Amino acid sequence: MADSEHPKIPEKGLGHDEVLEMLRRFKEGDANYRDSKTWSLVYYLGEEHTRFLIDAFALYFSENALNPMAFKSLKRFEHEVVRMSAALLQGDGNVVGTMTSGGTESCLLPVMAYRDRAAAKKVFRSRKPEMIAPESIHVAWEKAARYFGVKMVHAPLRSDLRVDVEAVRKRINKNTVLIVGSAPSYPHGVIDPIGELGALALEHNLPFHVDSCLGGFLLPFVEQLGGEVPPFDFRVPGVTSISADVHKYGYSAKGASVILYRDMDYLKHQFFVHESWPGGVFISPALLGTRPGGAIAAAWAALKALGMDGYLELARRVMETTRALQEGIRSIPELEILSNPEMSVFAYRSTAKKANIYAVGDVMEEQGWLVDRLQRPEALHAMVTPLHERIVDKFVTDLKQSVERVLADPSLAKQGNAALYGMIAKVPLRGLVKKEVLKMMEQIYGPEMKMPY
Ligand SMILES: Cc1ncc(COP(=O)(O)O)c(C=O)c1O
Numbered sequence: 001m002a003d004s005e006h007p008k009i010p011e012k013g014l015g016h017d018e019v020l021e022m023l024r025r026f027k028e029g030d031a032n033y034r035d036s037k038t039w040s041l042v043y044y045l046g047e048e049h050t051r052f053l054i055d056a057f058a059l060y061f062s063e064n065a066l067n068p069m070a071f072k073s074l075k076r077f078e079h080e081v082v083r084m085s086a087a088l089l090q091g092d093g094n095v096v097g098t099m100t101s102g103g104t105e106s107c108l109l110p111v112m113a114y115r116d117r118a119a120a121k122k123v124f125r126s127r128k129p130e131m132i133a134p135e136s137i138h139v140a141w142e143k144a145a146r147y148f149g150v151k152m153v154h155a156p157l158r159s160d161l162r163v164d165v166e167a168v169r170k171r172i173n174k175n176t177v178l179i180v181g182s183a184p185s186y187p188h189g190v191i192d193p194i195g196e197l198g199a200l201a202l203e204h205n206l207p208f209h210v211d212s213c214l215g216g217f218l219l220p221f222v223e224q225l226g227g228e229v230p231p232f233d234f235r236v237p238g239v240t241s242i243s244a245d246v247h248k249y250g251y252s253a254k255g256a257s258v259i260l261y262r263d264m265d266y267l268k269h270q271f272f273v274h275e276s277w278p279g280g281v282f283i284s285p286a287l288l289g290t291r292p293g294g295a296i297a298a299a300w301a302a303l304k305a306l307g308m309d310g311y312l313e314l315a316r317r318v319m320e321t322t323r324a325l326q327e328g329i330r331s332i333p334e335l336e337i338l339s340n341p342e343m344s345v346f347a348y349r350s351t352a353k354k355a356n357i358y359a360v361g362d363v364m365e366e367q368g369w370l371v372d373r374l375q376r377p378e379a380l381h382a383m384v385t386p387l388h389e390r391i392v393d394k395f396v397t398d399l400k401q402s403v404e405r406v407l408a409d410p411s412l413a414k415q416g417n418a419a420l421y422g423m424i425a426k427v428p429l430r431g432l433v434k435k436e437v438l439k440m441m442e443q444i445y446g447p448e449m450k451m452p453y
Helices: 016-030 046-058 072-088 103-120 141-147 166-172 192-204 220-224 291-331 357-366 384-391 392-408 410-414 417-425 430-442
Strands: 098-100 131-133 151-155 176-182 209-210 241-244 257-261 273-274 282-284 336-337 347-349 370-374 379-383
Touching: 016 384, 046 291, 046 357, 072 166, 072 257, 072 291, 103 176, 103 209, 103 241, 103 257, 131 141, 131 209, 151 166, 176 192, 176 241, 192 209, 220 241, 220 291, 220 410, 257 291, 291 336, 291 384, 347 357, 357 379, 357 410, 357 417, 392 410, 410 417, 417 430
Parallel strands: 131 151, 131 176, 176 209, 209 241
Antiparallel strands: 098 257, 241 257, 273 282, 336 347, 347 379, 370 379
């Protein structure tokens, strides 16, 4: 078996140049975000901004925000990122929060905090806390439900793919510790009725979290530009917390998000203190122990360097590009945009039986695009960033041709990924899908690292 299949730490260390060259080489087969071929994962603003973030990150490369007394600089950056984000999301001086490693951590923590708050206030009598969230809520919340033993109760969506508030109302019971909504949701890019959910939460004296991991650093600017953005932030009575990712539309280095609470009465349930550890009294504000200083410094640097004017201009470009892309997609008779998304995240699907959308996705991938697939309904997905402005025409042309190819050769729907995704989306026994996917994960993470494709 080749050495690379059973890697060991080399007996004798290699030279820096050699290792760096290997790192560069291994990138070759990766997704091409630099040419705006990707529609998720990377929020790339070009080399100049990236170099700036690298410099900011490097200045605090070794520092650790685990101990705020040791690195007061990092505590200052975290404080300022929280304050700047709170102001952007219309919070008053009482809003508090912490930085986290990303959207998932910013969704995990409030579930734990609200569960423990409910227990501390003895607001539920049984030991089975529940949270109510739209079917479209990000999977990070499902993860939180599993990690923290809180039952996830889904509320169905209306035909416009926003959550049905009456269905949420019906699901409230004595075990409910939290209501969640999205601004916007990842799958469809639409904002749930945050005002109505806030009123419902107030009526039942329940906490209400708005997952604005995607929208937190974009929607305020879309609103300033005159876009139709219903209030989704701390202006809405009843909203008790918001998550917003600096590493998405805040254009920061990866590993940066904020979780904000309306006041300390909520945040204090997120804190962890262990007072009798032999290693000393241990305090931790969030999930991680060691917290990389670089990500915190780079988030602060991004907010300072881009400024309100920079974010506004980037939002203008993103929204213009989104409109152009959607117009292009609508010009293809067999395709439609799902619902009416408020910002730059949207799904599009086929309205013609013969134009299988997953097959369209496969043909697009043959042409170097990395497109994301949705299930229920079967659709493709796009998260638009400023530099996508360069590829609008090419993308629409390729998409048109891909649809034509699939129409001309319907057997494409039965091949490759299209067949796999189509099968996975249609299997009624979801437990079976889970079992198969878990097997695949065991292969990927097994000793041989067997990748499915
Ligand atoms: C609405 C929403 N919440 C949470 C997350 C999780 O964020 P992360 O991937 O940074 O953990 C995402 C990621 O796309 C998201 O769109």
